[in-house]
Amino acid sequence: MRDNLFNKQSDIADFRFDQDVVKVFDDMVRRSVPGYDSMIQMIGLIARMYGQDNTNYYDLGSSTGAITLSIALNNKSKNNQFFAIDNSKKMVEQCEKNLHNKVDNLQAICDDINQVKINSASIVVLNLTLQFIDVNLRSNLIKKIYDGLESGGILIISEKIHFDDAVTQNQITKLHMDFKKENGYSELEIANKRQAIENVLITETKEQHLNRLRDCGFVETSCFFQCLNFVSFLSVK
Numbered sequence: 413m414r415d416n417l418f419n420k421q422s423d424i425a426d427f428r429f430d431q432d433v434v435k436v437f438d439d440m441v442r443r444s445v446p447g448y449d450s451m452i453q454m455i456g457l458i459a460r461m462y463g464q465d466n467t468n469y470y471d472l473g474s475s476t477g478a479i480t481l482s483i484a485l486n487n488k489s490k491n492n493q494f495f496a497i498d499n500s501k502k503m504v505e506q507c508e509k510n511l512h513n514k515v516d517n518l519q520a521i522c523d524d525i526n527q528v529k530i531n532s533a534s535i536v537v538l539n540l541t542l543q544f545i546d547v548n549l550r551s552n553l554i555k556k557i558y559d560g561l562e563s564g565g566i567l568i569i570s571e572k573i574h575f576d577d578a579v580t581q582n583q584i585t586k587l588h589m590d591f592k593k594e595n596g597y598s599e600l601e602i603a604n605k606r607q608a609i610e611n612v613l614i615t616e617t618k619e620q621h622l623n624r625l626r627d628c629g630f631v632e633t634s635c636f637f638q639c640l641n642f643v644s645f646l647s648v649k
């Protein structure tokens with residue numbers, strides 16, 4: 413369904429992943445995140461390379477299940493358990509519907525990713541999710557993931573970022589707005605969504621992400637995707 417949630421001049425409440433957003437999520441994310449489909453595709457290919465037999469795969473902040481599906485379709489390893497975890501009940505219901513009969517050994521779980529255990533993992537993905545976690549809790553979450561990974565296991569993080577340099581920040585922000593306008597969003601919709609999301613989506617710089625990953629134990633992190641202000645990191649334990 414087409415996203416027109418923010419096309420009215422009205423009081424804007426903080427953004428929530430509720431039933432209204434679930435209905436339009438797939439359209440919204442594709443028209444808002446440059447390169448979203450490439451991210452999904454690359455994560456499937458990377459998972460195929462790093463997945464290990466007899467391990468668990470975690471999709472944290474799984475929304476409608478696109479990452480879990482891409483990993484499952486690419487998976488060459490044996491005896492893997494898939495965990496798709498989201499704290500929006502409506503998202504989990506939609507994920508279950510979308511992946512029914514498509515992903516074996518799937519548990520779609522409604523829970524806070526700060527509370528769930530990560531065990532015997534070879535693949536953990538936070539695709540556009542860490543940005544919604546309280547900044548003060550981010551290191552604990554990454555450290556928990558590091559501890560729950562098998563040797564050679566990976567963490568993939570995709571995020572919206574910002575830039576310290578004001579000129580770059582302005583240019584990239586302008587290009588991102590142009591991208592959204594090209595995809596049919598009006599200036600009013602863009603402004604309303606920005607107002608709704610600004611208290612809940614907290615961006616950091618690339619350096620902040622890389623420093624945190626290193627501090628949490630990942631000695632090897634590469635950036636495998638960037639389009640405007642969206643990046644994806646691959647960290648190997």
Ligand SMILES: C[S@@+](CC[C@H](N)C(=O)[O-])C[C@H]1O[C@@H](n2cnc3c(N)ncnc32)[C@H](O)[C@@H]1O
Binds near residue numbers: 500539
């Ligand atoms: C932008 S969406 C993620 C998109 C999805 N990973 C994909 O690639 O299509 C962010 C998701 O994170 C979930 N989320 C935010 N905070 C969470 C938390 N503390 N625990 C679990 N899920 C959370 C939201 O409900 C939402 O579905």
